[in-house]
Amino acid sequence: MQQVSFTQRGTSSDLLVRLARMEGCRAPGQLGEQLAACVQELGFHWYHYNGRFRPTPASQTVEHVLSNYPAGWQRRYRENGYDRVDPIWQHTLKRLTPVIWDRDLSENDEQRRFFAERESHGLRCGISFPIFSPSGDPGIFSIGSSDPDLSRDALFGCISPGTTTAQFLHDSMFRITRETTGPNGPSLTRREVECLRWVAKGKTTYEISRILELSEHGVMHHVRNVMRKFGVSKRHHAVIMALSCGFL
Numbered sequence: 226m227q228q229v230s231f232t233q234r235g236t237s238s239d240l241l242v243r244l245a246r247m248e249g250c251r252a253p254g255q256l257g258e259q260l261a262a263c264v265q266e267l268g269f270h271w272y273h274y275n276g277r278f279r280p281t282p283a284s285q286t287v288e289h290v291l292s293n294y295p296a297g298w299q300r301r302y303r304e305n306g307y308d309r310v311d312p313i314w315q316h317t318l319k320r321l322t323p324v325i326w327d328r329d330l331s332e333n334d335e336q337r338r339f340f341a342e343r344e345s346h347g348l349r350c351g352i353s354f355p356i357f358s359p360s361g362d363p364g365i366f367s368i369g370s371s372d373p374d375l376s377r378d379a380l381f382g383c384i385s386p387g388t389t390t391a392q393f394l395h396d397s398m399f400r401i402t403r404e405t406t407g408p409n410g411p412s413l414t415r416r417e418v419e420c421l422r423w424v425a426k427g428k429t430t431y432e433i434s435r436i437l438e439l440s441e442h443g444v445m446h447h448v449r450n451v452m453r454k455f456g457v458s459k460r461h462h463a464v465i466m467a468l469s470c471g472f473l
Contacts, residue, residue, distance in 0.1 A: 240266045240386060244393040251404070252456025256397055257291040263390050267383055269368040271295075271348055276356075276364035276395055278402040285468055289398050294369075298346035310339045317355040317365045323388060325380050326351045326369070347371040352380055354391040358399040366391035405455050405466060413451060418472050420447040425464045425473055 243263045250256040264272040273292040280287065292299065301307070308314050312330040324330075326348075331337045351369030358364070368387060413421070416437075423433045430448075434441045448460060455466040467473050 237386070240390070244390065247393050247397040250397055250401065253289055253291065253398065253401060254456065254458055256394070256401065260291055260390075260394055261293065263394075264368055267368060267386060267390070268370075269351065269383075270371050271351065271367075271369035273367045273369075274364065274394060274398075276358075276362065276398045276402075278358065278362040278399060279360075280403050285465075287402055287465060289402070294348065295346045298343065298348065301342070301346075307339060310335055312336055312339075313353050313367075314365070317353055321355055321357075323352050323354045323384050325377065326353070349373050350375050350380065352384060352387055354388055356391045356395040358395060360399070362395075362399060364391075364395045364398070366394055401456065413454065413467070413472055414447070417447045417451050418467075420444055421451055421464060421467050422473055424448060424460050425468075 240263060243259050243266060247256060247259045247263075250259060260272060260274065271294055273294050274290065275292075276289045278287045278289070279285070302311075312332065313324055313326060316324045316330070328337065328340050331340055348369045349371055350373070351367055353365060353367040356364040356366060366387075368383070416439075419437055420433055423436060428436070430441050430444050433439070433444045437444070439447075448463070451467070452458065452460070452463045455463050457463050457466060464473070
């Protein structure tokens with residue numbers, strides 16, 4: 226994908242359409258589809274979003290991640306605890322301003338090795354944006370490119386539309402989280418809660434069917450209903466959402 230600045234592309238109206246559609250999303254998966262299109266409009270290859278919310282003071286933190294970063298890099302980042310090394314991540318914990326990825330941010334050999342390894346996965350340059358919800362819930366939105374020749378001027382040209390995208394994204398996820406975990410969140414049946422409770426304990430569909438004396442198809446039906454109500458595509462995400470709502 227050839228990188229050009231936002232103003233050169235002349236697609237501000239297209240991006241605004243995508244951002245407006247974010248406001249109509251009712252589930253993280255729908256929001257992810259619009260985000261992918263926005264990042265493409267900005268001319269970048271990669272994106273990563275992490276938002277952490279507490280719908281109520283008494284609820285547990287709900288974390289949402291939307292990312293197309295290479296799977297190998299995401300795994301390496303988690304397994305090696307690179308958040309303690311990553312100077313960009315450290316910047317977003319302390320500042321409100323966007324940060325352009327730059328090796329000059331490295332202060333030691335460990336950080337320089339971090340940058341080199343990340344680049345080996347195709348994440349050569351980009352921008353990261355710290356963001357906060359109206360309640361102070363933190364998030365970070367990053368866009369990256371594999372183009373080693375992308376100029377600093379081109380990156381600077383994307384700060385404004387990138388900041389706007391980050392704000393729309395985090396605000397929409399904030400709203401979705403409150404809708405799905407707050408007082409007006411979805412209601413679950415007794416069977417749905419029972420199935421989800423055993424999912425949370427690591428039981429398989431077969432094991433749950435034996436415990437609850439249901440067919441495997443019946444267990445899958447109840448679990449899928451819960452996933453649909455919470456707007457998630459994975460069982461463990463449904464468990465997290467149910468915990469934050471006090472169902473488990």
